[in-house]
Amino acid sequence: xxxxxxxxxxxxxxxxxxxxxxxxxxxxxxxxxxxxxxxxxxxxxxxxxxxxxxxxxxxxxxxxxxxxxxxxxxxxxxxxxxxxxxxxxxxxxxxxxxxxxxxxxxxxxxxxxxxxxxxxxxxxxxxxxxxxxxxxxxxxxxxxxxxxxxxxxxxxxxxxxxxxxxxxxxxxxxxxxxxxxxxxxxxxxxxxxxxxxxxxxxxxxxxxxxxxxxxxxxx
Numbered sequence: 001x002x003x004x005x006x007x008x009x010x011x012x013x014x015x016x017x018x019x020x021x022x023x024x025x026x027x028x029x030x031x032x033x034x035x036x037x038x039x040x041x042x043x044x045x046x047x048x049x050x051x052x053x054x055x056x057x058x059x060x061x062x063x064x065x066x067x068x069x070x071x072x073x074x075x076x077x078x079x080x081x082x083x084x085x086x087x088x089x090x091x092x093x094x095x096x097x098x099x100x101x102x103x104x105x106x107x108x109x110x111x112x113x114x115x116x117x118x119x120x121x122x123x124x125x126x127x128x129x130x131x132x133x134x135x136x137x138x139x140x141x142x143x144x145x146x147x148x149x150x151x152x153x154x155x156x157x158x159x160x161x162x163x164x165x166x167x168x169x170x171x172x173x174x175x176x177x178x179x180x181x182x183x184x185x186x187x188x189x190x191x192x193x194x195x196x197x198x199x200x201x202x203x204x205x206x207x208x209x210x211x212x213x214x215x216x217x218x219x
Contacts, residue, residue: 001035001036001037001038001041002035002036003032003033003034003035004033004034004035004193005034005035005036007169007193007195007217007218008195009195010192010193010194010195011033011034011191011192011193011194012186012190012191012192012193013033013190013191013192014186014187014189014190015187015188015189015190018031018046018189019031019032020048023047024039025055026050026053027049027050027053027098028047028048028049028050028053029047029048030045030046030047030048031045031046031047031048032044032045033045033046033191033193034193037110040061040110041109041110042062042109042110042111043107043108043109043110044106044107044108044109044111044171044191045106045107045108045109046069046104046105046106046107046189047104047105047107048102048103048104049071049073049096049098049102049103049104049105050098050102051098051099051100051101051102052098052099052100053097053098053102054096054097054098055095055096055097056095057093057094057095058093058094058095059091059092059093060088060089060090060091060092060093060109060112061090061091061110062090062109062110062111062112063087063088063089063090063092063109063110063111063112063116064086064087064088064092064107064108064109065086065087065088065107065108065111065112065150066085066086066105066106066107066108067083067084067085067086067105067106067124067173067175067211068080068081068082068083068084068085068086068103068104068105069082069104069105069106069175070082070101070102070103070104071098071099071101071102071103071104072098072099072101072103073096073098073103073105074096074097074098074099075094075095075096075097076094076095077094078121079099080121081123081125082125083123083124083125083126084121084122084123084124085120085121085122085124085142085150085152086120086121086122087118087119087120087143088119089112089116089117089118089119090112090114090117092119106173106211111216113145113147113148115145116145116148118143120142120143122140122142124140124142124152127140128140129152129154132153132154133161134159134160134161134162135159136155136156136158136159136160137153137154137155137156137159137161138153138154138156139151139152139153139154140152147215147216148213148214148215148216149213149214149215150211150212150213151211151212151213152175152209152210152211152212153209153210153212154207154208154209154210155177155179155203155204155207155208155209155210156204156207157204157205157206157207158203158204158205159203159204159207160201160202160203161201161202161203162199162201163199163200163201163202168196168214168215169193169194169195169196169214169215169216169217170192170193170194170196170212170213170214171191171192171193171194171212171213171214171216171217172191172192172193172210172211172212172213173190173191173192173210173211174186174187174188174189174190174191174208174209174210175188175208175209175210175211176188176207176208176209177204177206177207177208177209178204178205178206178208179192179202179203179204179208179210180202180203180204180205181200181201181202181203182200182201183200188208193217195217
């Protein structure tokens with residue numbers, strides 16, 4: 001299976017574009033953002049779990065990175081409410097379970113370098129953001145290794161960023177609010193991917209919170 005698998009192309013998915021598909025696992029629906037492979041795949045996916053779901057243990061053969069968007073995602077190591085960012089490197093193992101609220105996560109599978117072995121859990125809602133690169137921007141660095149940088153970036157209402165040409169690939173998920181640029185508006189739940197190229201002006205009339213990953217695409 002190949003879904004938005006040409007990483008040299010710009011991609012935009014808004015919530016009105018979602019096409020949910022049932023997973024082989026009961027109580028799980030998936031919105032595939034990009035994917036190369038079948039059930040074991042290099043994939044970026046929004047996954048929606050039904051309340052009180054339970055699953056068999058599994059090993060992360062290519063690593064797992066996720067951000068909890070809604071509800072509480074749990075495993076034998078803890079409970080991860082909305083806003084929690086988790087990295088499980090290659091070879092880690094867990095047994096997911098979902099409580100009465102259900103849960104929705106943004107998850108990236110099989111995208112770890114074998115040298116990237118740091119396991120981490122960050123509650124982004126309880127961690128202090130630092131001043132960003134422009135007035136009205138704050139950010140929280142989640143992870144950084146050669147060839148990959150992951151941040152949460154918050155735009156205050158009315159904040160804008162003039163961006164120069166950039167060679168680095170970039171992936172953005174709008175967690176809260178609405179992101180604006182010269183091409184349109186991107187409400188919460190929107191996903192944007194770019195291989196890099198010409199700069200643009202990006203901001204938010206009303207304020208927004210973004211998950212931003214750069215430098216990681218195989219282009």
